[in-house]
Amino acid sequence: MRLAFILSEIGGGLRRNLSMVVSVILVTFVSLTFVGAAGLLQLQIQQMKGFWYDKVQVAVFLCVSNSTAPSCASGPVTKEQRANIEAMLKSPAVSQYVANYQYESQADALKHFKEQFANSPIVDSVSADQLPESFRINLVNPEKYPIINETFSSTPGVDTVVDQRQLLEKLFTFMNGASLVAVGIAGVMIICAILLIATTIRLSAFSRRRETGIMRLVGASKMVIQLPFILEGVIAAVVGAVLASVTLWAVLRFFVGDTLAQQFKDTPFISSSQVLLVSPLLIGLGVVLAGVSSLLTLRRYLKV
Amino acid sequence: MIRFDNVTKVYDQTARPALDSVSLEIERGEFAFLVGASGSGKSTFLRLVLKEDKATRGTVYVAGQNVANISSWRVPRLRRGIGVVFQDFRLLPNKTVFANVAFAMQVIGRSRGIIRETVPEVLKTVGLEGKGHRMPHELSGGEQQRVAIARAVVNKPGILLADEPTGNLDPTTSQGIMSVLDKINQNGTTVVMATHDDDIVNSMRKRVIELRGGTVVRDEARALYTSMIPAVKEAGR
Structure with missing residues (x-):
């Protein structure tokens, strides 16, 4: 009532x-x-x-089968090349600038890609072997990006080095x-x-x-x-x-x-x-x- | 039922008080007239009973309760025990007679069944049997006041306050209203009526409380509008 x-x-x-x-x-x-x-x-x-932006500054993408960079002339990155790149990251010359780094396999890359592009039709047409493996690097000082770029961009097996922060x-x-x-x-x-x-x-x-x-x-x-x-x-x-x-x-x-x-x-x-x-x-x-x-x-x- | 203990009400610090240490008691079931000129404190008296205003000094008891001790959220309960009637009726113009009376029950959450049962009964008590479907503007002043009385008593309050209920009505109609109020009083409701109407006071022969300038100057049982005690001039004048 x-x-x-x-x-x-x-x-x-x-x-x-x-x-x-x-x-x-x-x-x-x-x-x-x-x-x-x-x-x-x-x-x-x-x-x-996306997944990496707040965690790292620099991505070192490794070669995949359709990479066009000169350093990828030998085709997709090989085990030795990857081991070599990781060794460079650990070497004193580079590691003084690197706070930490993470390796992203093709499977991880696909997982993160699917999360980021969940709302896009593109997600169904992408497979893991199209996505590059990468090392995601967190720098001690983000201003030192050029050093990393110089060191890695011509290393065999590296496709590109990208400073994601600057892009976005x-x-x-x-x-x-x-x-x-x-x-x-x-x-x-x-x-x-x-x-x-x-x-x-x-x-x-x-x-x-x-x-x-x-x-x-x-x-x-x-x-x-x-x-x-x-x-x-x-x-x-x-x-x-x-x-x-x-x-x-x-x-x-x-x-x-x-x-x-x-x-x-x-x-x-x-x-x-x-x-x-x-x-x-x-x-x-x-x-x-x-x-x-x-x-x-x-x-x-x-x-x- | 209503007791004032040395009650003073000051609205404006610079002016004289509206009520000046008034002490009186109105018993359960009594019928009392409150008379006096405009500004003598009649309305202030009624407002204090309703806890619309707070006494500046002194204590007001209603139904044995010190109203100063009633917390604001319990004031509605106090008011449910008091019916009020005004000179200007205060009906809702867009509601029928029935709906006007029912409104008082709806707002305190009475069930539809009880409303349908009670309202016609009350309309009969005030002499408006069968007029429930009328709109207020279709009624005479006297009938409108009867609706207002019905609304005031429909929740069976112990006290009915009437502030010049016959002020807008002719003498014959006023007598009709008075007989309704008298009937309600005989059913056990305490009635306090503020009025200027000397004919009515004289014909009813009830208790008369006269206020002047905020003080009680006369309080007589079965009295007339003007004092029967002749004014005695002071010696030597």
Whole structure:
């Protein structure tokens, strides 16, 4: 009975304040879309970093059958060549620059590749023998990359020496900048949303002061009086959060998935299902925003 | 049922108090008029009983409880034991008579079955049998006030506070309202009615508490609106 009563109160309140409720929905929708976009950019950065990025700086790729580098003239790397390269890594001349290194076999490479490109069709057409073995090297001082490059790039059995950081660093700087901008815009919009929710609740409380006055007099509990107002704000914010999630999903599905991923086949992209990681956070944030701002407003404008 | 112990209420430090060390007791089942000019403290008295305001000094007891000791989340329970009626009825204009009365039960979580059973009973008590489906604007002032009374008593409070309930009504209609209040009082509810209406006070012959400038200047049983004790001029004037 009480639940049905509160629900009908909420329904009445939402109808009466429709234009305000719609604006709350839109503002939370826009602000949470920006929050979600920032979150997804970070997920995308993680995806592009792949397995090795945070662990090592330099990759020494060894020859495979279709390598074209002069040092691969003898075909795929042989056991002796690999042993020789590892011995060089351990030699005092090189090891003073190397903090540690790891060997990645072709099987490991395939495993890591599959993780990184999980959302790409490319993953089904790659087999282990197409992927190079590698030594992944963590430098004592990342600035010393040229020394490693010089030492190894002409060694037989080495295809290329790559400083992965340098390749991706600029892109990540750009993407981090973009996330910061998104978070900044989201911050402003969230302030907007909080103020708008507060105003909406104030209006709603004002237009229903007769009802609430009577409720007080006949001894309705604080919860019964305030809950419809709080839930009104929360419902509007949740609708906004759901719209934001749907929008982000659509962007990932149709823009990233169907357009970007087709154009940049060698870049790993996050999939639209990763919105599921972000959207609970958005909905939670919406609920907290609306709940807190309506509680604070009610404390001022709806005496019980 | 209601006891004031040296109660003072100051709204504005610079002005005189709205109530100035008032002590009185209204027994269970009593019917008391609260009379006095505007600003004499009648409404403050009622607000203190409802714990809408806090006494500046002194203690207010309602149903044996010191209201100052009732925590804010238990105030609703206090108010469930008190019905209130106003001069301006305060009905919800977009709800039927039945829904207006039922509202008071819904908000405290009464079941639908109990509401359907109780509301018609109460409407009958106030003389509105069969008018449950009407909207407030279709009713006369007297009938609207009866709805308000029905709403005030539907949860069977021990106390009914009426703040000038006949203030907007003509004398004949007012008499009708008074007989409803009297009936409710005879069912055991303590009734405290603030009023300006001398005819009504005179016809009822109940206890009269007169306030002037925040103090009780008269408290008589079975009294009239104006004192029957002649004002005695001070010697030598």
